[in-house]
Amino acid sequence: MRNDENLTNIVEVRDLKGKRCIISLAHMPYHPAGGGQPGDSGTLEGEEFLGDVRDCLLVDGRKFLDVHIIKGVPKVGMKVKASVDEERHRVLSRMHTGEHILSRVLETEIEGLRVNKVNISEEESSIYLSYDGNLDWEKLFSAEEKANEIIQKDLPVYVKNLTKEEAKAMKDLKINIDRIKGDTVRVVVVPEFDLIACSGSHVGSTLEVGGIFVTGFNGSPPNWSVSFTVHVDKYLQNYSKAVRKLMRKIGCPLDKLESVFASLQEERKNLSNAMDKARKYICLPWEKDSFGDADFYYALVEGALADMCSPAVKKKVLESPKSIVLCLFKDQASEGSARFIMARGESCNIDVRDFLKGSPTLKAKGGGASNWVQGITECVSMKEWRTALQKYYKI
Missing domain, CATH: 2.40.30.130 (Elongation Factor Tu (Ef-tu); domain 3)
Structure with missing residues (x-):
């Protein structure tokens, strides 16, 4: 103890x-x-x-x-x-033994899968692995179920200190002998289930882990990561709350949730494709002013997306190589600010980025190039933008 x-x-x-x-x-x-x-x-x-x-x-x-x-x-x-801090030590030990169990199940149940490294933490831990196939939730649900079956068997977990020669001779020991420093190999044993060299802390039996809950996975062949926790009750409660709220918003029973979500994704994809086709037909209500040799085209649009209107801005600067073009996209839900696109034609000598940096009254932030900047501004008054351009051109 x-x-x-x-x-x-x-x-x-x-x-x-x-x-x-x-x-x-x-x-x-x-x-x-x-x-x-x-x-x-x-x-x-x-x-x-x-x-x-x-x-x-x-x-x-x-x-x-x-x-x-x-x-x-x-x-x-x-x-x-x-x-x-014994409470933290205990949690890390439960996590590490839980990782051994889940990793062993993954390698046993999924042919060709190989665990490369792990990251143990107090709240949620990760397993990094190689697998040429496609990892999916069905495989992970199956592994989670089998891992919890092992936990419930209350198998003993203990540590053996071996010489390198003894370790090399031990059958089924998972070890990278070249990474072992010193003459002693610390081996964590779960009889008839797992045998692996490890320097981490562990609990005394599989039952002490409590349970395994897979929280997610990321990656693509061959590099994947799987996240999990031993705080099963807490995470089940949190996920249950999130799913129930989502079911209420979508308006469907639990057994239909996945298919309804798939339909919504397909609808979103189709809508996005339709919007892409419609973008080239959008015309904006341009107004015109002049600053020296440059024409200034501007439009204030309410309720439209900047991405939807960007082709109209590109078309205008192509039609008018000496022009400066500004479009403000005002959203009623965002009072006092607006998205913007500011661009110039190829024959106009203004650097749009320098203009915005030198015009603090516009309170505009964005990114782009010398001829095109998109971002957000707290100035939705075209009069203020014209005044800033007048100062820039010293008119």
């Missing part, structure tokens, strides 16, 4: 800079980072000294603590009480 309060001495202090330092203790109750898992955290407390332990690192076989100093100065020889 771990003891979260240990009296010990500081034997080394490194890199003391401001409120941060690296500390080594004579007795170290903290588990170091390794196997994709962060190190333990906690506190160090001594006479007129208090430090927040952010991480525990293994360097050349020695444990060191990354400490944020709350008060005082740590000194070699100082007696301190080393306290481990």
Whole structure:
């Protein structure tokens, strides 16, 4: 059993800079980072000294603590009480054992799948894998179900320390022997299920994991990532709330949700295609002014999308090479601001980006090139835009 309060001495202090330092203790109750898992955290407390332990690192076989100093100065020889955040340690241990179970199931059930690395954290963890096929929810639901069956079997989980030669001789051991530093190999065993070299912390039985809930997956062949959590009840409740709200908004029963969503996606795709075809027929209500040799065409449009109207802007600058073209797209839902497109013809000498940077009264932000900028502005008055252009041309 771990003891979260240990009296010990500081034997080394490194890199003391401001409120941060690296500390080594004579007795170290903290588990170091390794196997994709962060190190333990906690506190160090001594006479007129208090430090927040952010991480525990293994360097050349020695444990060191990354400490944020709350008060005082740590000194070699100082007696301190080393306290481990046991709740966090427990969660990380559950996560890591859960990852071993889910990873083993994925590799066993999906032919050709190979786990490459993992990232263990307190709330949600990730498994990074190689698989030439297509990963989908049905495969992951099946793996999740089988992983939870293993958890419910209450199989023992224990650690064996072996020599490299013993490890090489062990059948079915998953290990990258070239990555093992030192002469000892730490092996985590789940009898008749999993055997893998690992430096992370683990619980004493599969039942202690609690459960596995796959939260998502990303990627494409051959590189994928799968995210999961052991906080099953919390995540089931959150996902249930989200689904029930969505069902209410869409207006369909649970068993129809997937098909209705697929129909909505298809409708959106068709609408997008129709809008693409319609864009070239859009005409804007241009008004005209002049600044020196340049013509200024402008339009204030309400309720239209900038992307829908961009072909009309392009057409205008092509028709009038010496022109400056401005279109403001005012949305009633966004009072006091508007999307904009500002462009110039190829024979016009204005740099649109420089003009906007030099006109702070327009409060316009956007991106683009010297001849075309799109963005958002807090100035929806065409009079203010004309005044800014007059200043630019010194009229």
